[in-house]
Amino acid sequence: MKNLKELFRKVGTALAVGLAVNATVSFAQAAEPLPRLAVTVFSPPSQSIWIPVLIQKLGLDRKHGFELTVTPKPSNVAYTDFATGRDPVCFCAAIAAVSRFKQQGADFTLLWNIFNFESDIVIRDPAITDIKQLQGKVVQTDTITGSWALSKWFLQARGVDLGKVTIKSSSARGAAGLAELQLGRIDALLVNPTEGAAAVAQGKGALHALPVFDKAVWQKASGTDFVPSITLGVASPWIAQAPNQALIRKFYAANREAAAFIRQKPAEAARLVSKEAQVEVDALQGVLERYRDLTRIEPLRRHIKTVALLTQKLLPEGGQLPRPLTDAELDSLVSAFDVEGRNE
Known part of the structure; x- marks a missing residue:
């Protein structure tokens, strides 16, 4: 009986130690900070600000395992900082504008479409x-x-x-x-x-x-019914790093969820982001309801033929690019990176 009691005591001690260790590990894991993603947007009332803000307000960043920070900048500053690599993630990369930077040797690539063209x-x-x-x-x-x-x-x-x-x-x-x-x-x-x-x-x-x-x-x-326009752009050296690849996939998932929320609840979405967007709630709600197809979160590579039409024909002919993009420039501009992680 004495031996049996001693055995139970040892087992109990071992269980207590194990639970304490697990609790310590769990606490350490819980206390570990989430990876941060900093994105640049155009200063309000630009539309580029409202999906990132909605992600923050709905807590979609933390839901998907990261913390989002948003930095609004005037368009000329935002583009300069992106083209020079100072800001590695741009939530406001218009295809027509950044194609000029690509021709000038800027080292970046576009991952997914955010907004279709409307003005x-x-x-x-x-x-x-x-x-x-x-x-x-x-x-x-x-x-x-x-x-x-x-x-x-x-x-x-x-x-x-x-x-x-x-x-x-x-x-x-x-x-x-x-x-x-x-x-x-x-x-x-x-x-x-x-x-x-x-x-x-x-x-x-x-x-x-x-x-x-x-x-x-x-x-x-x-031959298509929409124009890919505002995209998510990243510096090529930045996206080449494995931790950033995992981080940007989480951001893509949050983008998709935010876009679905906008389609399903435009009034609520407008209420959540109107302050940061510097647009009255009713006006913003009107935009979200009038342009139901304005937001289209999809890998840009799927639409490379349309981007080719824009950058190799229509924009150069319209004087918006000094020359057509070469095939190599186009391939570099429109990333083949698997943002959905389907092949992982």
Whole structure:
């Protein structure tokens, strides 16, 4: 009996030690910080900010095992820092704009599409109901952006003679651009849908918007019904590192979940991100409901033929690229990296 009691005592001691060790390990694991992912977006009210913010608000980053930080920057600063490798992850890489950087030798690649191309012409004159009526008018936009590059192509493809339109380039966004329009210093603003909706809402009936994208025009040119536009870009040396590959796959999964939330609950999504987006809730909700197909999170490699059409034909012909991308540049631009991890 004494031996049996001694055996039970030893077993109990061993179990206690084992539980203590497991608890210590579990505590250490729980206390281990999550890997951090820093992404650059355009300063609000740019649409590039609202998916990252929604991921944060819904806790999708922590759900997928990382911590997201978001840094808004003016478009020219964001592009400069991305092209030079200072910011390795850009949530605002417009194909038309960054293709120029690729031709200049910048070492980056694009992983997935985020937004399809859409842009709005916000107008003060109620008599202007067709974009061809912009001839003879002054239109303000940020000509450094990829949105302008694609907008220019669509305007020309739809019959607008841009030689008869005065384009005023300005990086001023939000209230600054709206003030120019309301004071009559310009006739129209060419902006993204979020900025357009905000301007129309703030105009309180004095402004209206016309879409630049035309599906019929694009289908005739491409055979597809959407234009991949704003993408996730990363520095090539950064994505070559295994920890970053695992991290970016988690971010991709969070992107997909956030996009699904937007489609299913546009009103709630608008409420969650309106403050950081600097857009009134009703205006942002209107964008999310009006442009239901604006967000399309898919590996860009699946659409390399469309990117080829843009970068090797349409944009060079429209003067938005100094020359077509070579096949090697195109292959480098559109990453073959498996963001979904299906082949792992």
